[in-house]
Amino acid sequence: MKIITILLLCCFCFSVFSQHNSVNDKLVIAHRGASGYLPEHSMAAKAMAYAMGADYIEQDVVMSKDDQLLILHDHYLDRVTNVAEVYPNKKRSDGRYYAIDFTLAEIQSLLMTEGFVVKNGKQEAIYPNRFPLWKSKFTVHTLADEIELIQGLNKSTGKQVGIYPEIKSPAFHLQQGKDISLAVLNELKRFGYDNLDDKIFVQSFDPTELKRIKQHLMPKLNMELKLVQLIAMTSWQETLVYHNGTSTPYNYDWMLETNAMEKIATYANGIGPWKPMLINTKMNQQKPKSNGLLEAAHQAGLVVHPYTFRADINRIPKYAQDFDELLHIYYYDIGVDGIFTDFPDKAVQFLQKNKDKRH
Ligand code: G3P
Numbered sequence: 178m179k180i181i182t183i184l185l186l187c188c189f190c191f192s193v194f195s196q197h198n199s200v201n202d203k204l205v206i207a208h209r210g211a212s213g214y215l216p217e218h219s220m221a222a223k224a225m226a227y228a229m230g231a232d233y234i235e236q237d238v239v240m241s242k243d244d245q246l247l248i249l250h251d252h253y254l255d256r257v258t259n260v261a262e263v264y265p266n267k268k269r270s271d272g273r274y275y276a277i278d279f280t281l282a283e284i285q286s287l288l289m290t291e292g293f294v295v296k297n298g299k300q301e302a303i304y305p306n307r308f309p310l311w312k313s314k315f316t317v318h319t320l321a322d323e324i325e326l327i328q329g330l331n332k333s334t335g336k337q338v339g340i341y342p343e344i345k346s347p348a349f350h351l352q353q354g355k356d357i358s359l360a361v362l363n364e365l366k367r368f369g370y371d372n373l374d375d376k377i378f379v380q381s382f383d384p385t386e387l388k389r390i391k392q393h394l395m396p397k398l399n400m401e402l403k404l405v406q407l408i409a410m411t412s413w414q415e416t417l418v419y420h421n422g423t424s425t426p427y428n429y430d431w432m433l434e435t436n437a438m439e440k441i442a443t444y445a446n447g448i449g450p451w452k453p454m455l456i457n458t459k460m461n462q463q464k465p466k467s468n469g470l471l472e473a474a475h476q477a478g479l480v481v482h483p484y485t486f487r488a489d490i491n492r493i494p495k496y497a498q499d500f501d502e503l504l505h506i507y508y509y510d511i512g513v514d515g516i517f518t519d520f521p522d523k524a525v526q527f528l529q530k531n532k533d534k535r536h
């Protein structure tokens with residue numbers, strides 16, 4: 178916890194009260210924490226995002242062998258930990274190390290770092306200009322650990338920062354015998370999140386699971402939370418459908434039709450599209466315009482929170498001169514309600530500068 182203390186002291190010096198985005202109704206969602214600066218989903222990245230003034234902090238949630246809820250983007254451990262070195266014999270036949278095959282104690286014995294890939298036997302950081310690989314000491318934590326951090330900071334600062342948990346690969350977990358959605362909802366209820374006014378959005382890429390949450394699980398648990406349908410490209414194979422022992426990719430194409438928004442509004446309160454899904458991409462490098470999906474979503478009563486806004490070199494689309502222009506296009510020209518960003522400080526500062534603007 179020492180690194181969190183240091184970070185908090187540093188960040189409080191420049192931002193905690195003056196930079197908070199409370200003057201603007203557009204949201205800043207810290208994607209995996211302040212992941213542009215510290216390893217994604219580390220406690221330090223969450224504390225830094227909090228101090229930078231994010232409105233919501235995101236948690237991706239997967240399950241361990243002993244049914245613990247872990248904060249990890251993938252249901253694999255090998256992209257962000259030293260699992261391959263510590264447990265070389267625990268990989269599956271596809272060469273991956275699955276979080277669900279490890280206990281919490283085993284996972285917490287691992288070191289966590291920035292995301293990397295292995296090329297020619299050598300580890301390469303996915304974002305070379307971010308926090309260096311394997312420096313300092315980070316470990317995987319649980320959903321409860323993170324909620325306690327955010328609720329604790331809400332108490333000590335008097336702010337009300339929200340949480341934005343994503344239930345990762347629910348069909349995979351169910352196929353492995355684990356009802357991750359039920360476990361997440363029970364945990365959220367235990368921490369006091371149980372009604373629509375609470376500062377929480379629950380997100381998933383899996384529409385079948387979101388409908389089950391809306392229609393069965395939340396009524397059974399006497400709770401009602403805001404749900405967000407994440408939208409993927411079908412080619413990413415983000416959601417698998419299991420049938421008779423085989424899996425096929427879920428087809429998302431229908432969600433990109435404007436008439437899909439009314440269907441989504443029957444079970445969700447918002448959409449989380451990949452940001453190019455909202456714009457007219459045929460215009461090449463010209464400033465893009467809305468393709469109508471956002472207006473259809475708003476018409477259906479859905480909020481729109483696209484992902485992911487990154488300020489790294491080569492991550493700003495050519496149609497924007499810089500990160501601020503990219504933010505302007507989405508927040509004000511297109512008119513989104515919030516964004517997922519790895520750089521919450523930049524989005525908070527942008528909204529502060531533009532607080533009198535309306536869309
Ligand atoms: O959940 C919003 C955004 O995080 C979706 O992408 O893959 O980073 O979870 P991913």
Ligand code: CA
Pocket residue numbers: 235236237343
């Ligand atoms: Ca996510």
